[in-house]
Amino acid sequence: MFGFSFKPRNKGKSAQTAKERLQILLAHERGGNGSSPDYLPMLQRDILEAIKKHVHVERDAVDIRMERDDELSSLEINIELPGGRTVQSSASS
């Protein structure tokens, strides 16, 4: 080759963003059987069961937030305990 680039010279910035967003999303969707967060209802139930062994908490006391990224995904779990205390835990994978 003669130092010639076939890369489109000015690929619109937004198209690059689109590609990156899709790559992140699809990597996660293909990873599991279909979509990754399918285990979340079960995870939520298990967390709740574990806590209930020790403290009385409401069914919707567990709040799970997720943020997916290309290298790191994080799961943030907020548990509302009676008496105004909140346990917060973050896990990354």
Add this chain to the structure above:
Amino acid sequence: MSKVIVVTSGKGGVGKTTSAAAISAGLAQQGHKTVVIDFDVGLRNLDMIMGCERRVVFDFINVIQGDAKLKQALIKDRRLDTLSILPTSQTRDKDALTSEGVEKVLEELREEFDYIVCDSPAGIERGAQLAMYYADEAVVVTNPEVSSVRDSDRVLGLLNSKTKRAEESGADPIKSHLLLTRYDAKRIGEGEMMNVEDVLEILAIPLLGVIPESTAVLRASNVGLPVVLDDKSRAGKAYEEAVARLTGEQIEMRIESEERPGLFQRLFGRTA
């Protein structure tokens, strides 16, 4: 009083999701507490158009099936604090939607939101029918093209017969609005496509707005921004005006006519 608005069309790919995203963001921008729901089970796309696809944990189907509480599935928009998104499932199909489940979720949302915007799937089957069933108003998205207009007519028939408001005696019928999208002034000027008057004459419902064919729509979807928030674009402006009309404002309809051919075109004539 909260309002349930369905964005529907019959024909696929005419701009329902683009419009549902823009309308909900536009309503939220005006300060109304708004939620937008993806009814296209199995083909989740609204989350991408809204730019919150990385934050989906639970979805509409999880809520209907009792696996999650509504507040756990609602995603708060990071740009507009009056806007929330209820994504749908990517793995399930339309059979996961039940009439009772949809009704229950909508009732719960009515307590918290002023506007509930439902992004319907294409077609006239179960998914589309459930998306429109509980609606108070409908935005019928139509392109100036024969199959789209015909399908819109079919959908208007369903809105007037197969919905709660149609079945309940004494209830006002669903208020339907026409949103003409992908309006290509150049091709219309050349007589290749029907114009606003043509479509209005056939469908005979009030016009909510005319959204031009615009590259800003693709750009907005690339980055996950409802196009109405791109206020420099013509499509964004057109959506903003449509939203204002939806909330009862009287705004003059400015439909762009064909741009005059530029010098280059005049010199070299039109190609193709």
